[in-house]
Structures are given as C-alpha cells and as structure tokens.
Amino acid sequence: MRAEWEREYVDYAMAGMERLKRLAYTLCGDVHHASDLVQGTLVRLYERWPRVRGVEHVDAYVHKMLLRQFLAERRRPWSRIRLGATVPETPAPERADDDRPILVAALRRLPPRQRAVLVLRFLYDLPVGEVAAMLGCGEGTVKSQTSRGLATMRRLMDADQPILRS
CATH class of the missing domain: 1.10.1740.10 (RNA polymerase sigma factor, region 2, helix turn helix motif)
Incomplete structure (x- = not known):
C-alpha cells in the first residue's frame, strides 16, 4: 500500500x-x-x-x-537578515517600455500578507472567498488587504525615487 x-x-x-x-x-x-x-x-x-x-x-x-x-x-x-557586505544590484529592465520589473519591485516591498492577497487575487485570478479560505481569514480582511496593497503599489509606482534599487 x-x-x-x-x-x-x-x-x-x-x-x-x-x-x-x-x-x-x-x-x-x-x-x-x-x-x-x-x-x-x-x-x-x-x-x-x-x-x-x-x-x-x-x-x-x-x-x-x-x-x-x-x-x-x-x-x-531570521527572514529579515541579509547576508553579505553589500546589497546585490538589481538588474536594469530589459526594455524601457516594460513595466514588469517595476511592478515586481513594488510587489516585493509590500508586507507579506498584502503581497499574498494581491498575487492570489490578480495573478491567480481567485475570488475573494477562496483567498479568504486559503489565508484563514474573513472576506472583509481580504478586501481591506487588497485595498491597502493596491494603494501602496500605486504610491510606490508614482514615487519620484526609483523602486528598483530597494
């Protein structure tokens, strides 16, 4: 067996x-x-x-x-510990018109729960109820985390400072 x-x-x-x-x-x-x-x-x-x-x-x-x-x-x-004397450089985007590196860099700066909600909701196209079940929280929490995550993403992408170096 x-x-x-x-x-x-x-x-x-x-x-x-x-x-x-x-x-x-x-x-x-x-x-x-x-x-x-x-x-x-x-x-x-x-x-x-x-x-x-x-x-x-x-x-x-x-x-x-x-x-x-x-x-x-x-x-x-220990997840916040970074080994090494210097921070490794992030490679420059391959194309000037490609927003993917900027989106990925902004996504990395989100808190883990907001990042998880945005990934599940928008990249994996899961409904609010399924995301709530996966995270073990209420649908309202998923909605508020989505709202906060999107607001942070907008702020990061509109900022004058380049987020690719963060």
Whole structure:
C-alpha cells in the first residue's frame, strides 16, 4: 500500500512542481527562496500524503500549504537578515517600455500578507472567498488587504525615487 501512495505522491509532485515554483517566486521574488519554499512544502506534503490524497481539491490544499509556509517564514526574525557586505544590484529592465520589473519591485516591498492577497487575487485570478479560505481569514480582511496593497503599489509606482534599487 505504501508503494502505491508514494508513486501517487511522486507523480503529483513532478506534475505540479513548475506551477508551485511560479507561485512561490511570485510571492517571494527570489528564485532560490522560491525553491526552498517549494521543497519545504513538498516535504510537508509527503508527510501528510496518505491523508491529503483523498482531498477533493489537492491543488488548492497544496497552494494553501505553500502560502502558509511563506507567511510563517516572513514572521520569523531570521527572514529579515541579509547576508553579505553589500546589497546585490538589481538588474536594469530589459526594455524601457516594460513595466514588469517595476511592478515586481513594488510587489516585493509590500508586507507579506498584502503581497499574498494581491498575487492570489490578480495573478491567480481567485475570488475573494477562496483567498479568504486559503489565508484563514474573513472576506472583509481580504478586501481591506487588497485595498491597502493596491494603494501602496500605486504610491510606490508614482514615487519620484526609483523602486528598483530597494
């Protein structure tokens, strides 16, 4: 029996790996940290797989696990420690008319919860109710976090100082 669910787990993990990496990268903005988040989520998923495999919406369950791991890590004091003598330079945008680097830089400056809400609402196009269920909060909280996050994004993008250096 164990060999059967291990095979199911491996099949699921291999099929969803890229999707999880994209979500993790969108949340944290760093390829290496995103890989760590995905790896941690998949380890936790493996431990719970015998119970999780019977869940109706496994993808939603795993996305929720990843999101909660991201938010939990952001609360820990070590997440604010930056190693190195100097801050690495952010590469310049490839095209002058491409706003993506500016959006990503502004998104990185948001608090983790607001960032998670905006990513889930607008990049993953999830309704307010699903985002609230994933974050374990009320729909009003999701709406207020969306409003505050968008206001902060607007302020950051309209600021005179370049946010790409932050």
